[in-house]
Each structure stands twice: as C-alpha cells, then as structure tokens.
Amino acid sequence: MGRQKTPEDVALKYGVKTRVDEKTNARLRELLAKSRHRNMAELLRHILMERPIAIYSVDQSVGAVIEELSRLRKQIDKIGININQVVRDYNSTTSRTTRYNLAMDLTELQTEITNHLKQLEPHIQVLTRIWLRE
Incomplete structure (x- = not known):
C-alpha cells in the first residue's frame, strides 16, 4: 500500500523560487545547521509560514x-x-x-x-x- 494522499487544504502545490545574496545565504545555512530541518526547502517553508524555528546548540566544554x-x-x-x-x-x-x-x-x-x-x-x-x- 502506498502513501496516503495529502489533504487538498494542506497540500503544497505551488513552487517558489528566489535568489539571495551571499550574506543571507550564509545566515540561512547557519540557521539550517543549528536547526533540525533536513534541508533548506523545509527550513524556508517554516520561515515563510511564520512557524517557530528551534535552534539547538551543543556546548563542547x-x-x-x-x-x-x-x-x-x-x-x-x-x-x-x-x-x-x-x-x-x-x-x-x-x-x-x-x-x-x-x-x-x-x-x-x-x-x-x-x-x-x-x-x-x-x-x-x-x-x-x-x-x-x-
């Protein structure tokens, strides 16, 4: 049996493309590394949907x-x-x-x-x- 169909009201149907400068890209990559998001697209979806982004840090000491x-x-x-x-x-x-x-x-x-x-x-x-x- 395959994957269940995503309900129509929450399905992500529209793609969005954008470009950012080097500084913004670096900030986004840093945020991605500190979060538990699997990839940049997932992180950006959370940012655009104004969801809170949890940042995790490890104290090496x-x-x-x-x-x-x-x-x-x-x-x-x-x-x-x-x-x-x-x-x-x-x-x-x-x-x-x-x-x-x-x-x-x-x-x-x-x-x-x-x-x-x-x-x-x-x-x-x-x-x-x-x-x-x-």
Whole structure:
C-alpha cells in the first residue's frame, strides 16, 4: 500500500523560487545547521509560514565532563553489583568467620563508593556553573 494522499487544504502545490545574496545565504545555512530541518526547502517553508524555528546548540566544554561522569557511573554500577553479591552471600551463610570476611568486603566496597563520589563532586560543580549561567 502506498502513501496516503495529502489533504487538498494542506497540500503544497505551488513552487517558489528566489535568489539571495551571499550574506543571507550564509545566515540561512547557519540557521539550517543549528536547526533540525533536513534541508533548506523545509527550513524556508517554516520561515515563510511564520512557524517557530528551534535552534539547538551543543556546548563542547561539557563533552569531557560527561565522558568522565559516564566512566564513573559505570564504575559505581560495578561496585553496586559487587555489593549485591556480597550481601546475598552474607545472608545465605551462617558461618561467623565467613560473615566477618564478607562484612570486611562490604567496608572496602563502601570506601570505593565514597572515593568515586568524591571524584564526582568537581564534575557536578562544573556542570552546575555551565547550566546555571545567567
């Protein structure tokens, strides 16, 4: 089955051609690059129909911070899995010696989590400064 026919009242039936100078062309290309429009024709249709044009920008300074946060999140996830395994083993044993050793393991994992959380603080401060700019 093919594409549905566009209703007559919204169909784009008429072509419009125009020429612009170099400066206008550069502005339009820049606007196109910052928008989510697929091509110049789509952008110009939105401009002519007075529809709002959303402009998206990417702050390159955030990239390294996000990568570091992602790395720390993965490490914290792995530590969380280890904690779950230790707690499961702790709850399934009755041996006092084994429970003591598992409790010591939990203490080490808690220290690791604390260290990772301390590493997060400066990155969160950077993001806070960027996102809360006036």
